[in-house]
Amino acid sequence: MVDDDRSNVPETHRSAELDGVEALRLLGSVSLGRIVFTRHALPTVRPVNHVLVDGDIVIRTHGDAALTRYTRQTGGEGAVVAYEADDIDPDTHLGWSVVVTGYARLVTDPDELARYRALLRPWVSERMDQAVRISPDLITGVRLTPHDPASSA
Template sequence: MSGALEEPSEPRSLSEAESLRLLASAPFGRVVFSRDALPAVGPVDHVVDSGSIVIRARLGWSVIVIGVAKRITEPDESVRLDGVLKPWVRGTMDHLVRIVPEVVTGFDLVPALR
């Protein structure tokens, strides 16, 4: 995404082929699943293989936050948070979004006992 905070944006629908092409070009993504009857999202490594997506699950913890997201537009707050929130991918990230948690859950994926 690019552009100033004041620029409006709108979603553009992608075709299935374009979506799979974009997905195949990324080294990792997110999987959406249901946990306690609520939607949850977790990061995964993936590959597009013959039109299907194969993911590799990792051991470790995942925290799921469900809440209201609001764009941060106050300039002083944006500058302060920009100094502590560093992107983990290359590229410009112009927008800061605050999520006020309403539900916080998590899980730890550990080896199964045999």
């Protein structure tokens, strides 16, 4: 059984929901995140770098990557994925986290693919010759801030 008695926990932090515009702005301010997709009917998480383009998240991948195979199986319909990025200070535990849920599609247009290759530098040694574009359907986020005791008086 989990003890959820928080009476002894000091009120040092607050969480505030972010609106979609602010959440995407913050997501665009960092270059690393985590893609979540289904592999063999189980959730799979991979760290990736990204760039925000016209409100969509673009990541580079390679032809044999699990994510590439997953998105290829869905054809043009897209594969349901989640994407998470954050910037939380490990000492103060202050910062933010954003989760985007949407459809991921392989980029097949050669000009668009060349554009994304120029924008995103691979950070692993594999040949990253593919790109996946995630169109957000649901954008959620939270900001962790210091608690101001005066505001609750």
